[in-house]
Structure formats: C-alpha cells, structure tokens
C-alpha cells in the first residue's frame with residue numbers, strides 16, 4: 001500500500017528524517033514510537049503531503065502522493081487540532097468531512113451511529129456547541145471520528161491516546177482493532193505509551209533522530225527491547 005524510498009526531510013541544516021526504504025502492506029497495523037523530536041509527526045506529515053520532502057518519494061498504491069490526488073479519498077488522518085474547524089458544531093464538521101469524502105447520506109448516518117459511544121453524550125447531546133468550546137480531550141475525539149468517518153483504507157493518527165480519559169482509550173483501542181480485523185484498514189499510530197501501542201499494533205517502528213532503528217513484529221521480546229531502549233535513553237541523558 002505504502003512505499004517510502006530515499007526519504008529525507010531537513011529543517012534548515014538539520015536532517016530530521018532519513019528513511020532509505022520502508023514498505024507498509026495493506027491491513028498492517030503499525031505503531032510508531034520514539035522520544036520527543038524523533039521525527040514521528042514529520043513522517044506522518046510527509047505521508048499526508050503536508051510537508052515537502054527534500055529528497056525521495058512516497059508511493060501510495062505505486063503512485064507518488066505528490067503527483068496524484070487518488071490516495072486522499074482513501075486516507076483518514078488526525079494529527080492535531082488544526083485539522084478541526086473550531087467555529088462549526090460537531091455535526092456540521094462531520095457533514096463537511098463526509099462531503100469531502102463523497103459519502104452517501106445513509107452511510108454517513110450509519111458511521112456516525114457507530115461512533116456515538118466513543119464520542120460520549122457530552123458531544124452527541126450538545127448539538128449546538130461549537131468545536132472550539134469543547135475540552136481538549138473531546139476535540140481529540142471529534143478529530144479521530146472525523147478521520148475514521150469514511151472508513152478509510154489508510155488511517156493515520158498522531159498520539160490519539162494522549163488527551164483521552166481511560167474509558168475513551170479503551171473504546172478507541174477496540175475501534176482500531178475492529179477496523180483492522182473487520183475492515184482491513186491499514187493503521188499507522190504514534191504514541192508514547194508502549195502498552196497502548198502494543199495493544200493495537202502488530203508491527204512496531206522505533207524512530208531515533210529521524211532514523212528507523214528498529215522495525216519488528218509485536219512480541220513480548222520486542223516490547224522488552226523497546227522498554228530497554230527507552231530506559232537506556234534516560235541513562236544517556
């Protein structure tokens with residue numbers, strides 16, 4: 001589904017991402033981990049064509065994402081609150097998103113129904129409340145649901161668990177697992193929480209200073225290796 005070749009991103013003189021090659025197959029669930037500033041968000045922004053690479057290419061179904069729009073309708077993402085439109089109500093925003101993805105009304109309604117529990121009553125019952133007036137965590141929920149609304153082939157979420165309460169984290173993990181198992185969605189998620197990541201991902205990619213230093217299937221052993229890596233990072237500070 002996705003192929004990255006010779007990808008380099010610099011800010012000024014500093015190379016913040018350098019990935020010679022990475023392949024992501026359809027229906028993989030991938031967790032991206034790494035310390036602050038490692039390059040996780042930069043990778044996601046490049047995958048979404050929100051940043052221009054200094055070198056290399058990203059292919060979605062063999063087509064360069066900078067040269068075609070085809071992948072956009074198959075990709076759902078939520079990286080940060082800048083993706084939201086604060087002066088809209090939740091339903092107005094979801095409707096806007098459904099239009100972008102050319103969703104039929106009945107499919108849109110079914111999808112909304114599916115995510116009612118995750119959104120919780122605070123969001124679903126406050127129909128006239130603007131997105132700007134919701135709490136940080138509830139804004140994140142709205143952004144995540146918008147990303148999943150169209151049942152995308154590829155779902156990219158940056159730190160989705162960070163602002164969520166424990167109940168919402170559990171609900172989100174169950175939703176992500178359902179997407180992977182029942183809808184064959186390809187999922188790329190970053191998180192600083194190794195437990196959340198290993199709960200929802202079958203493959204874990206570790207980034208350090210812009211480079212992939214570990215890429216392995218999830219297992220007790222790989223989780224231990226990750227924990228050791230992060231402990232060693234403390235000792236080298």
Ligand SMILES: Nc1ncnc2c1ncn2[C@@H]1O[C@H](COP(=O)(O)OP(=O)(O)OP(=O)(O)O)[C@@H](O)[C@H]1O
Pocket residue numbers: 011016034035036037038039040041042043
């Ligand atoms: N617009 C920018 N201008 C300059 N440097 C940037 C810019 N965006 C990111 N960087 C730098 O690129 C590097 C990678 O940042 P990135 O946000 O991708 O890391 P991250 O792994 O997502 O970190 P975090 O876990 O803190 O979210 C950092 O050194 C960061 O300071």
